[in-house]
Amino acid sequence: MERIPILRMGEFLLVTIQVDMHDQLALTLQDDLAERISRTSARGVLIDISALDMVDSFIGRMINTISGLSKVMDAETVVVGMQPAVAITLVELGLYLPGVSTALNVERGMERLRERLDAQ
Amino acid sequence: MRPERTGSQPVRSEQDVVLARQVARKLAVECGLRLVDQTKLVTAASELARNTVIYGGGGDMDWEVVEEGSRKGLRLVFRDEGPGIADVKLAMTDGWTSGNGLGLGLTGTRRLVDEFSLESAPGVGTRVTICKWN
Ligand SMILES: Nc1ncnc2c1ncn2[C@@H]1O[C@H](COP(=O)(O)OP(=O)(O)OP(=O)(O)O)[C@@H](O)[C@H]1O
Ligand SMILES: [Mg+2]
Numbered sequence: 001m002e003r004i005p006i007l008r009m010g011e012f013l014l015v016t017i018q019v020d021m022h023d024q025l026a027l028t029l030q031d032d033l034a035e036r037i038s039r040t041s042a043r044g045v046l047i048d049i050s051a052l053d054m055v056d057s058f059i060g061r062m063i064n065t066i067s068g069l070s071k072v073m074d075a076e077t078v079v080v081g082m083q084p085a086v087a088i089t090l091v092e093l094g095l096y097l098p099g100v101s102t103a104l105n106v107e108r109g110m111e112r113l114r115e116r117l118d119a120q
Numbered sequence: 121m122r123p124e125r126t127g128s129q130p131v132r133s134e135q136d137v138v139l140a141r142q143v144a145r146k147l148a149v150e151c152g153l154r155l156v157d158q159t160k161l162v163t164a165a166s167e168l169a170r171n172t173v174i175y176g177g178g179g180d181m182d183w184e185v186v187e188e189g190s191r192k193g194l195r196l197v198f199r200d201e202g203p204g205i206a207d208v209k210l211a212m213t214d215g216w217t218s219g220n221g222l223g224l225g226l227t228g229t230r231r232l233v234d235e236f237s238l239e240s241a242p243g244v245g246t247r248v249t250i251c252k253w254n
Binding site for chain 2: 020022023024053054055056057058061083084085086088093094095
C-alpha cells in the first residue's frame with residue numbers, strides 16, 4: 001500500500017507531504033502518525049506542506065485531527081510551509097485550523113517545538 | 121460568449137478526485153487565472169468532486185473554457201445521477217453535513233468561485249456548476 005514516509009529526527013517526527021494525496025492516503029498517514037508517536041514517544045510532529053498546492057476540507061480536517069491527536073498523546077504538531085495562495089483559499093473556504101500551530105519553514109517549526117518543550 | 125474548448129472527466133473514485141484537481145489546475149493555468157484564483161478553483165473542484173463520489177455515487181466533471189470579450193474563464197459542471205439533495209437550502213448552510221464532513225464543501229465552494237449554481241432533485245441527481253474568470 002502507498003504510504004507517506006515519517007522520518008524520525010531526535011525527539012521529533014517529520015512528515016513531508018509531496019504528493020497530491022487521495023483521501024485514503026491522508027487517513028493512512030493519520031493512523032501511521034498516531035502509531036509512531038506512541039511507539040517512539042515523540043514530543044513533536046512537523047508536517048511540511050510546502051509542496052501542497054491546495055488544501056481542501058478533507059486535508060484540512062486531517063491536519064486538525066493529527067494536531068488534536070498528538071496533543072492527547074503529549075506531543076505538539078506544527079504545520080510548516082503553507083503556500084500563501086493555499087492559506088488565502090483556506091480562509092475563504094471557511095476552514096480555520098484552531099489549535100494548529102504553523103511556521104514558515106522546517107527550521108522555524110523546529111524552533112517552535114523546542115521552545116514549547118523548554119517551556120514545559 | 122464563445123465556448124473554446126470542452127471536455128469531460130469521470131468522477132467515480134478517490135483517484136478521480138485527484139485527477140479532477142489536476143485537470144482543473146491545468147485548465148485554470150491555460151485560462152490565465154492568477155495563482156490564488158487557480159488555487160481557489162482547484163479547491164472548489166476537489167470539494168465538488170468528492171461530494172460527487174461520496175454522496176452522488178459517482179458522476180462526471182464537464183469542463184469548458186469560456187470567453188467573454190477579452191476575458192477567459194473556466195466553467196466546471198459536476199453531475200451525478202445519485203439520490204439528489206432533498207433540502208437544498210439546508211445543504212447550503214455552513215456546517216451542515218449528512219455525513220462525517222465539516223459541511224463546508226458547498227458553502228465554501230460558493231465563496232471561492234465567481235459563479236455557482238446548484239440543481240438537485242431527489243431520485244434524479246445533482247448538478248453543480250461553477251465558473252471562475254481571469
Ligand atoms: N452530489 C450530491 N448528492 C447528494 N447529496 C449531496 C451531494 N453533494 C452534497 N450533498 C449533501 O449536501 C451536504 C453538504 O455538502 P458539503 O459538501 O457542504 O458538506 P460535507 O460534504 O457534508 O462536508 P465537507 O465537504 O465539509 O467535508 C452533504 O452532507 C450531503 O448530504
Ligand atoms: Mg463535501
